[in-house]
Amino acid sequence: MTADTERARNYLLWLGPLVSLLGFVSYWALFARWPALRDDPWANLIILALGVAASAIGLRRAWPGSAWRRIAGSGGLAVSCGLAGLLLFYCYAWSYGLPESPGARAIGDRVPSVALEDQRGKRVDLAAVRGETVLVFYRGYW
């Protein structure tokens, strides 16, 4: 293999981890906005799979070649696999970290009287709300 073709082929060494990083960050930056791609992160897992595959092919093509390319290729593959593992861990293990809430209000319970201020400064007492209401408790924007 000539030096030129080696250089031309080895773009996978950096492209692989870059694609993986894109596949990782874009879950929060983009895809989590759509429930179909948020509940199960299909789009991100596909991008991460491409990143891992590109990193693996890049590493294989580092032979024969300079030692630093092999080290860079190994590091790139480790980064790609690590990011894929982190996303899977976040989605299917860490985000189940919620309390049981055994004392949560149940069907048939009366709505407790608590008055809170809305974004326009108006006070709203939950027990005084008439008619039908969807009440959403969310974690906030921090």
Added chain:
Amino acid sequence: MSELRGLQLRIEDFRAEGSDVIAVSVDPVERNREVAERLGLEFPLLSDPDLAAIDAFGLRHPGGSPFSGGDVSRPALFVLRDGVVRWRHLTDNWRVRPRAGDLLEVVQQVAADAQ
């Protein structure tokens, strides 16, 4: 946040069923004003920094904020009608919430059961 935005997208459908939407979090009033403006939310975002409503509903998640480590509400949804809880959903994964379309069906069912 996709959940609040998703509800806003269907707000006319909820109103057509005779239902309002109210959201509660620990965020301060100023933050809620920013968020409501940025996402174009027309329904009330109630500020509960002392976790008064969150505790009254039994939803406190100790240390649940990943950044500040403070206490927040666990994600939860209720359908209320005339001062009584008629339906609830406590997700076991904070990324996964019922979708607005599914909630509309619940709202219709609760209204039908009340007749």
